[in-house]
Amino acid sequence: MEEHKHIKDYIVDYLLEDEDEKRLDPVLAEWLAEDESHRKEFDLYKKIWKESHRYTEPEIFDPDLAWEEVNKINRQKVYLRKSWKNILYAASGVAASLLVVLALSFMGAFQKGSEVLVSMSADYGNRSEIMLPDGSLVKLNVGSEVVYSYDPKKKTREVDFQGEGFFDVSKSKEPFVIKVAGGLNVKVWGTSFNLQAYADDPVIQASLVEGCIELEKGNEMLRMKPGEIAVFDKETNKIKQIEGVLSHSYGWLDNKLYMEDMSLSVVCKYLERWYDVEITLQPGLGEKIRYNGVIQEETVTDVMDALSRLSNISYHVKGKHISITSK
Incomplete structure (x- = not known):
């Protein structure tokens, strides 16, 4: 059925209803009856919702104020429904234990006056993606991990990263810096790029699709233009541009x-x-x-x-x- 493509919308609507008003939409009920795996997936979403509420006090949850703290430059407003859609969409296809961690981490971002901290990982054999609180999207290749933090006092966005990921970073005057193995820093502006930075690889490779990024390690620095590919050699601590077909570097997406x-x-x-x-x-x-x-x-x-x-x-x-x- 065509509605199957948007089934998560029905799940989110169900979860956001008051307990005394909860009812299964006919489309959702039909989807649940189609296959036992659908019922298990639905139960998993309900578990995320239930577990996260154990660690969140509704009376101190102010999504509008929280988003202002996370992204004052963009002036984006967020509502409870949108926040939970981000959580539930990012959750699809990930192990249950990791889903709960993701949900709790995301809700922690909205505690008044606290630092924003969100994390996600993809084991070998699995890929995933995460929407960060600033609106940036990261698609993670296998064996990857991203930890995002926002310091409201320093007004900095920082990411600890290892593995491989395709980043679509939202524009903001607040710095976005990725820290990877070998001491390399990747400074990012509103940008799309692929970053391959596995801990056991001898080099780190960045492939810039659009925007601007800057690779920096000590006195070594390279500002990249769209279409360029660059590598950082962990042994020599040197950064250099290399030739190659840009799209081949993120062929893993397909x-x-x-x-x-x-x-x-x-x-x-x-x-x-x-x-x-x-x-x-x-x-x-x-x-x-x-x-x-x-x-x-x-x-x-x-x-x-x-x-x-x-x-x-x-x-x-x-x-x-x-x-x-x-x-």
Whole structure:
């Protein structure tokens, strides 16, 4: 049914109704009856709502005043309904325990006079997204974590980040600074960009779609223009621009991996993160084999089948472990 596309609107409306007026909309009732998984998802949303109220005192909750503290420059007004829609939409598809943490963190942002703190993570094998209190949207790739804080006294927006994410940062005169492993700071203005900053990768890569960002580490600084790609080498502490196809750097948004003379060992690192598996390579094989092209497969075995057709390798799967050898 067409209404299924907007089912979260019906869920939010139900949760926001007074207890003595709660009733199931016919569309919501039909959706719940379609599949047991729908009932479980609905129960999960109700759990978030119930748990968060245990930690929030309604009499001190002033959404209009809170939003003014978070974003005085934008002068955005927010209502209780909009706040809970942000929470519930961000919650879809995430583990129950993490959902409760997200809800409680978000509600903590509206305590009068307190610092805003919101966090979200995506485990290996999963992706997620989060709407920050300032209106910025962050799409998280697998194995990523973002912690957002706003200090009303210093009037600064700061993000501790690791992993990979696509940021769409709202414009504001208040600074937006991302801190990543290796001591690199990314200063952001109203901007869209991809940031790859896994802790165990030797480099951090930023790909700017629009707006302006500045990479800074000690005396090293680079201000980027739209369409540019830059990397920070953790070993040398150097920042430099590199050549490349901009859209390929965030192909993960479409579940695509673009390989440009990419070694098998690097390909396997992506697969381990994307599919939450462990891959063992025959010694010496990882750097010997290289690939060009793009892969977009549904399962890790589909990917391995494609790689084995492109190169002289064979693989064996046992549970979440994959071993790769030459044919």
